[in-house]
Amino acid sequence: VREELNVEPVQFFAQTLRELNGLKLAGIIEDYAIAGAMALVFWTEPVPTYDLDVLVLLPEQGLPLVSLSGIYEWAAARGYRADAEHVVIADVPVQFLPAHGELADEAIETAATLEYEGVPVRVVRPEYLVALYLEPSARTAKRRERAAALLEAPGTDRRLIESLIQRFGLLP
């Protein structure tokens, strides 16, 4: 009916998540984990956000600089357009962030596999989200507020956060 009415077909958020798993299956990324505000939504209460941050481990490329071209080529082949450093997957702007250091590597490797409408989805654990928010380059008032919300979330392991702070030198 939507086709007859010339209306775009309904898209579902789960499709975006399914495509992230597809990227991993295709070997374009080694692994991924949702970070940023949407990760917060998985662990705490909903917050307004307009994009989906995805931390990615890229396969060794043998290049001096990290390239996201594999992801962009995959997106173009599937009909997803790029928009200001985002790839719009099923109408959700997704920003792929290559892991920028050992903390981000660990955040991806230790991510929790949750389920959204039957789709498995990797999400950065709250303790690692707090640690990422405490990185000097990431400290903003908004992120401090998010870190505080995560600290209050049920099940957050404060001892793990303390150990991450020590290990990665995140003290103020």
Add this chain to the structure above:
Amino acid sequence: MTGRPRTRPTAELLDRLRRGKAELRAQRTRMSLKEKVAMVLKLQRIYLPLLKRHRPLAPWERPWDVEP
């Protein structure tokens, strides 16, 4: 800043209000993921006009046309 004496809320009332807010946040945290995503989609529509008043929007800053 009139310096006029005003009736202030009691500590008990303030405490009750804070506890109410904490309970609301806890309820939202306990929602299913699908309900949370539905709320994110609603919040996107609510916040966009406010955001627009503060700064120019990036091209990707718009409500997602998806179902939760």
